[in-house]
Amino acid sequence: MHFAFKIHHHPCFCSPIIMARGRTLLFSVLIFVAFTQIRTLVVVAGEPQVPCYFIFGDSMVDSGNNNGLVTAAKANYPPYGIDFPQGVTGRFTNGRTIADIIGQFLGFVNYIPPYATVTNQEISTGVNYGSGTAGIRDETGSQLGDRVSYDKQLLNHAKIISRLSLLQHNVTFTQEYLKKCVYISVIGNNDYINNYLMPDNYPTSRIYTIDQYASVLAKQYSKQLTTLYKLGARKIAVFSLGLIGCTPFEIAQFGTDGRPCVESINDAVSRLNNRLKPLVDDLNNDFSDARFTFINLTSISTPPEGVTLPTQPCCQLRADGQCVPNSIPCPNRNLTIFYDGFHTTEIANTAFATRSYTALSPMDASPYDISHLAQL
């Protein structure tokens, strides 16, 4: 085994995390974020900037695809959804996900429906394929039960395209239409949390060094993104993994040795993150009409110098890091980064979505942030 950790039962992941060094300026940071969001929303009110928006990924974006699956990794019970207008939906947070908020920035009035329940009337504005515990690798997350792996999400997308072609009665039209959509891809977290870091359940840490594993994942992800391109996608935002070593669950599991986070986990994850920007550049070079862009959640979730953020989860945690069903969550959810042991609150998701959409630093998104991607 090349990795020094042993982790048990991590249900689903979520991700971008904020360095934890205290709690002083959290309030003003979040207020700033909320204002930025409101301003942006006003600007985009009206027609959506693109006709369609497709979402691929894990529990960071899942909006109910796991509800009907046999798995421990589902969030279709209170207190999940406590701040969401429709209440419990299967979202792994108190309110909106990062995908929901980006959709609002793009001007979509309704949330993009989950693949599991989407109707033909709804597919032309896009579909959400995200699934908790899903990974780049097919076996990832299997110790908790069923999930829709990234490969399976791509197969589901092919099925949706067939349905859309039938509805639109014109294959050329459908092909042109799909090129105009925005696609986001948020995957890879579970290939660590629910695979490599669980040597009792998966052999990957015995087969690969940390660096080899990152390389194998990057190769597979590159093929998958090529498939997405071949299915007609052109405007594709590829999200980095989050700082998994900063999640309350991992911190409780391993301790941090006086540091804010479990540095060895963040280091392992950064091996893959560092490969994603070159991967995006290669895809843009290989396909001249492709517009892939890299969204850097490390940059986006690291607070300004001197600002320290709390890592206490808001809800009462089950042994597996999800919320205890029907438990009463913390009242100050706008001042909390983590909702459960892995997943961020709506306010944190708002901060991540805001900077993905409109980059604050050139490091946040390259070559384009999502607002520019939409306009290309």
Ligand SMILES: *[C@@H]1O[C@H](CO)[C@@H](O)[C@H](O)[C@H]1NC(C)=O
């Ligand atoms: C099919 O769509 C293309 C592209 O929008 C259009 O140019 C063409 O006229 C359409 N064909 C038919 C038969 O409507």
Ligand SMILES: *[C@@H]1O[C@H](CO)[C@@H](O)[C@H](O)[C@H]1NC(C)=O
């Ligand atoms: C992502 O952001 C981090 C933190 O700002 C930075 O160290 C890293 O170089 C960035 N990665 C890329 C590919 O820009």
Ligand SMILES: *[C@@H]1O[C@H](CO)[C@@H](O)[C@H](O)[C@H]1NC(C)=O
């Ligand atoms: C919390 O933030 C949301 C925006 O994410 C806002 O709509 C809500 O009013 C805020 N709640 C409080 C109590 O400040």
